[in-house]
Amino acid sequence: MDTDQPAPSSKAALACTVVLSALCACASVARGPASAAAEAAARSDAAAPPNGAAVARPPATQRQPVTDIYHGVTVQDDYRWLEAGDSEPVRAWTTAQNAHSRSVLDRLPDRAAVAARVAAVLTAPQTLHRGLRVAGGRWFALIEQPPKQQAFIVAMAAGGDPSTHKTLVDPNTLEPSGKTTIDWYEPSPDGKRLAVSLSRAGSESGDAMVVDVATGAISDRVPRVNGGTAGGDLAWTPDGAGFYYTRYPAPGERLDGDLAFYQQLYFHRLGSEAASDRYELGKDFPRIAEIRVDVDARTGRVLASVQKGDGGEFSHHLRGPDGRWRKLTDFGEGIVQVAFGPGDDLFAISRRQSPRGALVRVNATTLDFAKAAVVHAPERDTLVSSFWDERNLLFGADRWYAIFQLGGPSAVRAFDYSGKPVPFKAPLDIASVGALMRDADGAVILRAESFLHPRAWYRYDEATGKAHATALADSGAIEMRPYSVVRELARSKDGTEVPLNILLPPAARLDGKSPCVVTGYGGYGVSIEPRFSTSAGLWLERGVIYVVANLRGGGEFGQAWHRAGNLTRKQNVFDDFAAVLSHLIARRYTRPERLGVVGGSNGGLLMGATVVQHPELVRAAVAYVGLYDMLRVELSPNGAFNVTEFGTVQDRAQFDALHAYSPYHHVQDGTRYPALLLITGENDPRVDPMHSRKMAARMQAATAGPHPILLRASADTGHGGGSDLDAVVAETTDAYAFMFDALGVTVR
Secondary structure: OOOOOOOOEOOEOOOOHHHHHHHOOOOOOOOOOOOHHHHHHHOOOOOOOOOOOOOOOOOOOOOOOEEEEEOOEEEEEOOHHHHOOOOHHHHHHHHHHHHHHHHHHOOOOOHHHHHHHHHHHHOOOOOEEEEEEEEOOEEEEEEEOOOOOOOEEEEEEOOOOHHHOEEEEOHHHHOOOOOEEEEEEEEOOOOOEEEEEEEEOOOOOEEEEEEEOOOOOEEEEEEEEEEOOOEOOEEEOOOOOEEEEEEOOOOOOEEOOEEOOOOEEEEEEOOOOHHHOEEEEOOOOOOOEEEEEEEOOOOOOEEEEEEEOOOOOEEEEEEOOOOOEEEEEOOOOOEEEEEEOOOOOEEEEEOOOOOOOEEEEEOOOOOOHHHOEEEEOOOOOEEOOOOOOOOOEEEOOOOEEEEEEOOOOEEEEEEOOOOOEEOOOOOOOOEEEEEEEEOOOOOEEEEEEOOOOOOEEEEEEOOOOEEEEEEEEOOOOOOOOOOEEEEEEEEOOOOOEEEEEEEEOOOOOOOOOOOEEEEOOOOOOOOOOOOOOHHHHHHHOOOOEEEEEOOEOEOOOOHHHHHOOOHHHOHHHHHHHHHHHHHHHHOOOOOHHHEEEEEEOHHHHHHHHHHHHOOOOOOEEEEEOOOOOOOOHHHOOOHHHHHHHHOOOOOHHHHHHHHHHOHHHHOOOOEOOOEEEEEEEOOOOOOOOHHHHHHHHHHHHHEOOOOOEEEEEEOOOOOOOOOOHHHHHHHHHHHHHHHHHHHOOOOO
16 A cells, blocks of 8 residues: 555545555555565666657557447447456457566666666665554554565554554465555454454455454454445444444345345444344445444444445434434435534534535434534635544544645644634644544644655644654655745636645756656545655656646535536546646746656546647656546446446436546547556456556557557556555556656666
């Protein structure tokens, strides 16, 4: 997993695993500079042609036209046969494509130097703490530490003293190949046990086991708790005797006589067989339901939050002490998060009262959300709602804390229960903050980092009003403080102002000569925040300007910003990104022949759209696990979840929008396209690798330029989460060597 992502946990499943791995891909653990991956990455069999020279033609791809008719519109697909990933012809084609890509990538003139530097940085000795949890007077964390391939779980004394680390679960020991990964974990309230989900080779198909913290003994095993479509979650009962968890059905499994689909919620009592676990709810949910569960430590009440696909609509359900479930809110009602407060009342983030989210208090007796009392309704900044990790809210006896989104950066603010601000000094400005918790002594714990300051965990003392960094502070494999950050606004096609964060090396000049790499995402309401990125440093240390754009489709300015870039308005995202690129050129930060772009998943779609719609703006693109055939997205298992974000071809207006921007369908024969590296994993449960295969074939057939169109398809990785670090070193080397060569950056 990328170190710039939120660590996986039962409250922070890898919803958009590749978002930050593509934006600021940074691995931190591998076998070392002499590892097999580093040695393989460093191979350079022969001298390569100079930058921009023609490369060998890729293997020819057979056209097998298939015609579809959508709402009277005829669409021809020449490469439908490449969707059958398990067929022998497709496997043979993929092998040939990989061989061609290796023949190009391995001959890049500076590849050996890039490989050596990437390996040195990504394997630099350090200890990185992720996924912090506090329970039973202990601190728990996921540790990334060279030379280990995967993160592992440790327990330590309260306050986070690293000298007290005790390893509890180490996938590197369970499987030395490095293919097993921790999806998430959750400690019991007393800190005596851990429930841990493990999966292999990027599949995200996880089974849970229970670990005794004192002895390390493994007991209960529960299958199919996590998956690549709806993630997974788990919450312990207050007494630690059992837990509620998400469960995927086995093939052919039936529930009350009906075939079971997708996630449901179950209860497991320790010591019992998983086959006898009690069904709780979910059979009546939409097939694209994504479930998160929380338990009130004081009353034992259970809260199930359900997202309808990935589009940001939620329902909420409460299980009372009598064991009965009650629906609190339904989809489309504007309640985006519900949380347990300090008393019996519930608190919720509502978009009924404010489009930027309002904190409301719901009476525990009536549970009437229509009569909820508004505690705070922000007028400008956005109150962050969180489905994947509810630690954006923290309640105390006389005050509450919340995370606010400020257009990219985020901040923690405190209020009393009348809505009056309480003084609070953040540890960093223009930063990314999160993970609000309380230590055993009542101190507030939070995480903070910025573009130039590595991630650190802080303790905030309410009595003194001071925050200080704990020992759990990353050092960073590259020193970023010599660089500077400028935040500017680009004007999009419709006049919307779009923020961009420009990271500058000291020697950068506004003369149009500097190489520049730009990244963006723009989807699912995901806010792209300032993150400390070792890989950004890899660009900057070579004089490359690195830019992070805050595009519509994200959540940087609330739900309106998200809605302005999804469904039939998705083209706004691509227009925003084009405006950012044009802004950088007009301001003379760079010029098109020295401009590269990189993105993944939904950001991979952004790369495809940019290359197809504006080939004149960029010299090269690296696209990770992207979506390109937008007319076929919804046919894959996870594609059904994406309908709420992208739309469906069954709806005429949504089909028209999808067809209008679908990158695969707008590749034009005879166009001089930029250099393009398409990276995918054959085990990807979120974006079918057929998208990258088809896009590669279409682009290779169409381009009239000298620049390479390459496909890099790995047989033992997925969407990005869980990749072993040797694989990350090799992949990162290819991406950087490809981009450096295209932009004329020398690394020797």
